[in-house]
Every structure is written in C-alpha cells, then in structure tokens.
Amino acid sequence: MELTSDVGAASKAIDKPAVPQRSLSYFTDLNPADNTKFIEVRVYRKWIATKVPSLIATGFSCILLDKKGSAIQANADLKEKDRFEHDLQLNCVYRIEGFGFEKTESWGKTLDNDFTLCFGKHTRTDLLTENDFPYHYFNFAAYNELGGRLEKKNPILTDYIGYVQNVEKVKEYGSATTNKIKVRNIAIRNLNNNVVIFTLWNEKADNFEEEEYACLRQPVILAVSSCYLKTYGGQLQLSATAATSYYFNPAIEETSELLAAYKNAIPLLFVA
Numbered sequence: 001m002e003l004t005s006d007v008g009a010a011s012k013a014i015d016k017p018a019v020p021q022r023s024l025s026y027f028t029d030l031n032p033a034d035n036t037k038f039i040e041v042r043v044y045r046k047w048i049a050t051k052v053p054s055l056i057a058t059g060f061s062c063i064l065l066d067k068k069g070s071a072i073q074a075n076a077d078l079k080e081k082d083r084f085e086h087d088l089q090l091n092c093v094y095r096i097e098g099f100g101f102e103k104t105e106s107w108g109k110t111l112d113n114d115f116t117l118c119f120g121k122h123t124r125t126d127l128l129t130e131n132d133f134p135y136h137y138f139n140f141a142a143y144n145e146l147g148g149r150l151e152k153k154n155p156i157l158t159d160y161i162g163y164v165q166n167v168e169k170v171k172e173y174g175s176a177t178t179n180k181i182k183v184r185n186i187a188i189r190n191l192n193n194n195v196v197i198f199t200l201w202n203e204k205a206d207n208f209e210e211e212e213y214a215c216l217r218q219p220v221i222l223a224v225s226s227c228y229l230k231t232y233g234g235q236l237q238l239s240a241t242a243a244t245s246y247y248f249n250p251a252i253e254e255t256s257e258l259l260a261a262y263k264n265a266i267p268l269l270f271v272a
Contacts, residue, residue, distance in 0.1 A: 022097055027070040030101075032115055038097035041066055042133040043088045045225070045245045048081065060084045061243065063110060063137070064096075064117075071137040073110050074099070074117035087125045093133055098122040109156045110226045110243050112139070136250050138223060143194040146236050150229050157226040160238055161254050162188040163262070164220045165195060167213060170205045184208055188222055188238075191261055198224050198238045198246075209248075216248055219262050221255045223247045 025037035046062035060081040062074050076084045088094065100118035104111075138159045141149060149158065165187035174180040184205035186198045200208055213220060224246045227238035249255055 026066050026068050027064075027072045028068070030072075030115075032101035035100070038095055039064070039066065039099075040093065040095050040128060040130070040133075042093050042135070043090055044071065044135075044137060045243070046085070046088060046090060047242050049075065050242050057081070060119075062088060063243075065134050065137055067133050069134045069137065071111055072113055072117060073104070074119055075102070076119040076123075080120060084119055084125075091135070093128045093130055095126045095128055096123065098124050107155045108228070108241070112156055136223075136247070136252050138225060138252065138254075140223075140254060143190050143192065143196065146196070146229060150231065150236070154229070157241060157243065158229045158238060159223070159225045160188060160196060160198070160227065161221065161223040161258070162190045162196070163258060164213070164222045165189040167208070167210070182206060186222065188224070191258065196236050196238055197232070198222070198227065198240070199232075200240045200244075204240050204244070213248065219259070221249045221258050223250050223252070223255070 022036050022038045025039060027039070030037060030039075041064035044063045044065045046060070048057050049059045049061045050057055057078060059078045060076040062084070063071055064074055065071050096119075098120075100120065101115045102118050104113055104116045138161070139156075140159045140161050146158070167187075168185045170182050170184045172180060172182050182202050182205045184200045186200070186208075187195050188198050189195050224238060224240075224244065226241055226243035226245070228241050230237050230239055249259075
C-alpha cells in the first residue's frame with residue numbers, strides 16, 4: 001500500500017503554537033506581563049478575607065515566602081476558598097503555577113508590594129519535600145515610628161515585637177439590641193519600657209493560646225503582624241485584622257536581642 005500524508009493536517013500541527021516552557025522565578029523577578037513562571041514557596045500565613053464592618057467573607061488570602069526570604073500575598077475568589085484552604089497547608093512548601101496578578105489595594109496592605117498574586121481554577125499546586133525556606137517574615141516598626149505611621153496614615157499594616165507585659169481576660173461589650181463584641185488586650189513592652197496595646201477581637205480574642213502562653217518561661221516575646229494602628233483612650237493600639245497572626249518567641253534575630261537584654265538584667269525591665 002502506498003504511504004500517503006495529509007498535508008493539511010501536518011500544516012496545522014506545525015502551525016500550532018508551542019506550550020511555553022515554565023521556569024522558576026523568585027518574587028523579586030516576577031513580571032505581570034510574563035505568565036511562563038512557576039514559584040516554589042512556603043505557606044506562611046493564610047486567612048479568610050472579609051468586608052469591614054460586616055465581616056462577610058470575600059475570599060481566601062495567604063502570605064507566601066520564597067527561598068530568598070521575600071514575601072508576597074496571594075488571593076483567591078470566594079468560590080475557590082475551600083479548595084485553597086485544603087490545598088495550601090501552613091508551613092508546607094509547594095510548587096505553584098498558573099497564577100495571575102492584580103494591583104495591590106492601596107489601603108490595608110500586608111506587604112509593601114505593588115502587585116498581588118491571583119489564584120484561580122487554572123492554578124496548580126504541588127507539594128514539595130524540600131524544606132530549605134525561611135519560616136518567618138516581618139517588617140517591624142519601632143515604638144518611636146508608630147506615631148509617624150499613624151499621622152501619615154501609612155497604608156501598610158504594622159508588625160511589632162516586644163515582651164508580653166500582661167494578658168487580659170476576654171471582655172464582652174454591647175447587647176442583644178445592638179452588636180456584641182469580644183475584646184482581649186495584651187500589653188507589649190519594648191526595651192525602653194514603652195508599652196503598646198495589642199487588641200484581639202471576637203474569635204481571635206477567644207482563641208488566644210492562653211494555655212500555651214502560661215506554660216512558657218518568662219519573659220515571653222510576642223511578635224504580631226498586619227495590625228491596624230490607631231489610638232484608643234490616648235494610647236497607641238495595634239488592632240488585629242483578618243490578616244493578623246501572632247507568634248510566641250519566634251526564632252528570629254529580634255527575639256534573641258530581647259532575650260539577651262533580659263538576661264543581662266536591665267534594672268527597669270519588669271515582666272508581669
């Protein structure tokens with residue numbers, strides 16, 4: 001039998017554009033105009049984004065860390081929330097591809113980034129066994145910088161660290177005829193004995209790890225992230241947001257500095 005060929009079919013096969021080969025990119029090299037990259041990341045924080053003040057869920061958000069120590073936020077629509085809640089577990093490392101980009105909102109930014117990643121139905125996540133990624137990312141403000149941030153209405157949420165001076169019990173305000181809110185205040189003291197109040201609301205107030213805190217050796221260092229800075233009763237307040245996380249004695253340089261200072265017995269320092 002004579003061999004024949006379908007020239008038309010061959011032409012179509014040749015003309016079909018090739019699927020771009022994806023390559024690894026670090027966050028600092030990502031370009032919104034280039035969709036041929038994949039990233040390898042640790043899932044550092046995740047939360048359900050909500051509208052304020054209604055607290056209606058609007059989607060899934062997370063903070064990712066790459067191997068170089070950079071951080072970026074990623075968002076997914078509400079319809080994809082359950083999928084990414086399941087597929088992206090805290091502290092696990094993943095290869096992620098098939099994401100988009102969006103301009104970061106100008107207010108309430110968790111990070112000083114111009115763009116945020118968008119995850120959707122075409123996003124693929126693959127669990128990796130590699131573990132050589134940072135465990136923490138902070139951009140702490142010093143106490144004497146808080147006033148300036150408040151005055152300028154800095155759009156970036158605030159990270160802070162210090163000794164736990166005291167932890168209050170949960171208090172409930174309001175009534176059945178208005179709104180009920182639960183509040184827990186935690187006083188954080190720095191090396192100069194300046195105190196800032198860190199406030200947790202509602203579920204976060206109830207879920208504060210009291211038992212874990214009680215078992216820790218004093219002094220306890222507390223690092224808090226993504227707080228809304230304001231004043232209440234004339235005192236600076238770090239108000240928790242949906243994106244806020246807190247960490248006892250995180251393994252970072254600032255914790256070592258605070259513990260070393262305490263060990264050297266600064267006379268004026270007192271931790272209740």
